[in-house]
Amino acid sequence: MKVLNLQCAHGHGFEGWFASQDAFDTQLADGLVECPMCGDTAITKLLAAPRLNLGNARAPSTEVARQEPADESQQARWLRAVREVISKTEDVGERFIDEARKMHYGEAEERAIRGQATPDQAQSLIDEGIPVFTLALPTALKETLQ
Ligand SMILES: [Zn+2]
Numbered sequence: 001m002k003v004l005n006l007q008c009a010h011g012h013g014f015e016g017w018f019a020s021q022d023a024f025d026t027q028l029a030d031g032l033v034e035c036p037m038c039g040d041t042a043i044t045k046l047l048a049a050p051r052l053n054l055g056n057a058r059a060p061s062t063e064v065a066r067q068e069p070a071d072e073s074q075q076a077r078w079l080r081a082v083r084e085v086i087s088k089t090e091d092v093g094e095r096f097i098d099e100a101r102k103m104h105y106g107e108a109e110e111r112a113i114r115g116q117a118t119p120d121q122a123q124s125l126i127d128e129g130i131p132v133f134t135l136a137l138p139t140a141l142k143e144t145l146q
Contacts (some may be wrong), residue, residue, distance in 0.1 A: 008035035009042035018041075047073065085133075089114040097121045104130045 004024055006016045012035050018024040024045070027033050031041045069109045089112040096115025102108035104125075117125075117132075125132045 006033070006035075006043050007046050007058040008038060008040035009044075010035070010038055010040055015047065024100040083115060088112050091115060097125065099123055100130055100132065101128070104128065124138075 002020055002024065003019045004016045004018060005013065007013045014036055016024065016033060018027070024033070028043060032040045033043045035043065092113045092115040094116055096113060096117050099108060099113050099115070103110050103113075122132050
């Protein structure tokens with residue numbers, strides 16, 4: 001479920017709940033997203049730092065930007081990072097710890113992998129000097145691209 005901060009052309013701010021970003025995009029394109037206060041379908045998604053031209057100088061956008069924490073953009077950044085990691089890594093699943101060790105000690109070819117590890121396992125890799133990046137999911141991955 002995705003909660004988006006939306007605003008209509010009349011400056012009414014409201015929250016929209018969508019199954020996903022795609023669902024929002026589709027519904028917006030089909031004119032299905034409307035302002036609960038005035039029924040306007042000219043809906044804009046508010047960003048943490050809105051680049052909206054609202055056509056007047058009341059500047060509600062900057063106020064909104066200050067009130068809204070950076071949740072939306074942090075989440076977007078996080079999702080982007082996750083997507084990038086997933087596209088660039090090989091999923092070794094449960095073998096993550098073994099594979100990370102093998103690569104570190106030259107027993108396996110260096111590559112970017114991701115997989116599952118417990119916090120303890122991840123910590124033990126870090127203790128051995130093996131660079132590990134832990135996602136908020138119970139997923140750890142190793143960056144060998146730097
Ligand atoms: Zn409205």
